[in-house]
Amino acid sequence: MNGNARRRLTAPTLAMLPRVADSLSFLYAEAVRIVQDDTGVCARIESPRGADRISIPTAALSCVLLGPGTSITQAAMATFARHGTTLVCVGAGGVRSYAGIMPAALTTVWLEKQVRAWSSDDSRLGVAVRMYERRFGSAPAGATLAQLRGFEGQRIKALYKLLATKYQVKRFRRNYDPEAWDDQDPINKALSAANACMYGVVHAAVLALGCSPALGFIHSGTQLAFVYDIADLYKARVTIPLAFSLHASPDPEREARRQLRDNFRAYKLMPQIVNDIQHVLDPDAAGSVGDRTSDLLHLWDPTAGPLPAGVNYGFEADIVDPESE
Template sequence: MTAPARKPPTTSTARRKLTSPTVAMLPRIADSLSFLYLDIVRIHQDDTGVCAEVTSEQRGTETVYLPTAALSCVLLRPGTSITARALTTFARNGTTVITAGSGGVRCYSSAVPESLTTTWLERQTRAWANDTHRLAIAQAMYEKRFGLGTATDGTNLDKLRGMEGQRVKAHYQLLARQYKIGRFRRAYDPASWDTQDPVNLALSSANTCLYGIVHAAITALGCSPALGFVHSGNQQALVYDIADLYKAELTIPLAFSLHASSNPEAEARRSFRNELRLFRLLPRIVTDIQQLLDPNTTYETPDPEEQLVDLWDPIAGAVPGGTNHGRDMP
């Protein structure tokens, strides 16, 4: 008897199978692209992936497919719409989606993927809840900002805050003299955004992009953005802590270089994105967070296929999950 012929798969089914990412295909957070800023587009999911539709009078509607599995963070400006299916795909691929304000200046909300492990969240929580450990990490953060050769052991936070204020002020004065722009004062006022000078506009725009990247790295590690060590009382306290490590190197010099720009916000985002390729910021963020939370050990991101939910034990710390422990009873 001849077996019935197998029905060939439909085109849409074959496309979905070919484009569906496997665990082995997903990049580590340190290897991911930095961020994608989307402006006045419609984002939706089709049979082959997530795409952005751009409509203009000159070219009509154009479709651009997004590399969801390689993106760490997506910034959505007002005027951008996204479907639930597209958001689901971003979540499955570990991409943080942030709703930003006009010009990418503010972060209104974020949709973060489910963390694969709580290893770093547990370390962060234990350190945050212990005043001695929290102070040591805060001191280490200030030491990273000050540079090599600056010891902060035994220095109280009040003095460290004063040292940080002097450092930033001196950095502003140095760059102001370098670019011959006279006296500079940092100002951020969303209510009078359009009246601010190009340096402040560029700095706010670049900092928001930096916050998005840091936020994506923190959540990808499984940490809580709300539990900061220097900052406190905000859902992005740790984001501000980590972002402050890089501003003097990345966003502040960039902003001053755009002092004569006619569109400093857009130029800041484009230039910042180009610099990220040079500085390889995401691997640095991941390494810095791990070293701050556990300075004596180097960790590799575990293989997601090997991760199971453990069971807490007051003596052993953790016992394997996915196991029937009833057989061990007498």
Template sequence: MSPPSAARRKLGTPTLAMLPRIADSLSFLYLESVRIVQDDTGVCGRIETPNGTERVYLPTAALACVLLGPGTSITQPALATFARHGTSLVCVGAGGVRSYAGILPASLTTTWLERQAHAWADTTARTGVATRMYTHRFGDTPTGATIAQLRGLEGQRVKVLYRTLAQKYGIKRFRRNYDPTAWDAQDLVNLALSAANSCMYGVVHAAVLALGCSPALGFVHSGTQMAFVYDIADLFKMRVTVPLAFSLHASTDPEREARRRLREDFRLLKLMPEIVTSIQQVVSPEHAGSQIDRSTSITHLWDPQLGQLPSGTNYADLSEES
């Protein structure tokens, strides 16, 4: 077999990044600088080269989410094929950072959305999810601690981390200061941290959409369409974005450097499987890692006493028989 052409290598790496299959048979594909079209054979990524058009066919049936990065375009027939296979499409920034919009197929299962909504609507269950989120971040929490106490504990541990990193990089004093209306007025570490966090939100947003959950139904945060995104992003900030921001304390352009560093090695994109698993573990740990059949789209009817009932049945006829 002849070696792959330069164009095919360019499409495959680094502009094409396939993540491993994870819980619920989710797999993610990141595309950049590619035109996605439908031909007689299937959906392919097409790139123009001096030697002609190179094509790489995409495994549409095996994909749960396609991340459309800069320079991508897609035709309506290709979109329709992804929709038929139950694949979500998310428009993202370079390297998967930042999420601008999502297209969800009508056949996407609502299993995890329903689990999220059920836990969110019940005060006891919501408290349990919030507690698991704090435990996920810090490893342990005091038994029987209230949410107010956990918030206080969070604040203390974040301060300790800031102080430790400030000492490590020789920063005399650091205080988190974020004002979106005065973005450029932030000091270098705060500017890098704000930029890195915005990148993290994009990656988490893509994972939430691909799983079928609602970005708006948060457990710790509330009152915004991104509440759940902020919840999940907080699980990773102390490990990913905060240390990176402090390491850029002497950068001449910390905002640009933070985004470049996160894009270069796909650090955040490689976190995608862990993000999806973490969502499942905090929302419904007893179902985390369970397999969901995405090949079918079955609609049920809901009954408060009987649970799920089959649709497509005339219940007037059954009522007359009883």
């Protein structure tokens, strides 16, 4: 077998890459050192009896939320990248998302679709409407964006009232103030913690598809605008009911994270997040583009379309070498 044939056989294709939809959930880490050892990636925790090591199932995780006091070695980061696991740096308890580290070997198919949809007011409006339709199940025909925002606001207020009655909560008002975190009631603490974890997982899904977290269609002005767009699709069904169910919990933040991990597995939310991102960007291509086997790198041509990279096209075009004149 010659060298060129061997390189073609070993060249990475999309089919070889881990699919984010196959990942189970997320892992929140705080005050640990994540290292690579002979058996895989593990979290090393210092205790009075010495250092304990807990194995991390890298291939089964969509993302790892790196909280305060967490350090990670380069070798461990490389393993996460090979398995398609995204690393997201977050604040205490998973609240606030600061940065995401994504694998380099990603196709730009969905990024290009996102940019095309975002760059035109008409197509951007179409994506925003599909997002509201995803939340409602359906949207009133001909409703403006302002009307859809109003419908969503009324829906959330009604949901708060319904859940407050169900759990016998006398009064609830949504409040998120990081500067006065300890003064908030258990529902607000649980909701903020659950939403932050939801943002981390959605952030991982957005990065794993190669999309830009900054190019939002409803939200704008932040590097996580698209993350907030997608996360809003699930709050009414997942994080808000979960937060109200923890109204009497002594540790609502920790319990919210634990139960949300279980919910991600039970509801199979990661495949749904991937499918919803694809659907709102391009309904016709959802579920198909991104799973096909193709070269990861190609050349753009406005007429011929994608062309294979790594090919010398010097003899295929009618060109004049300036040095030959």
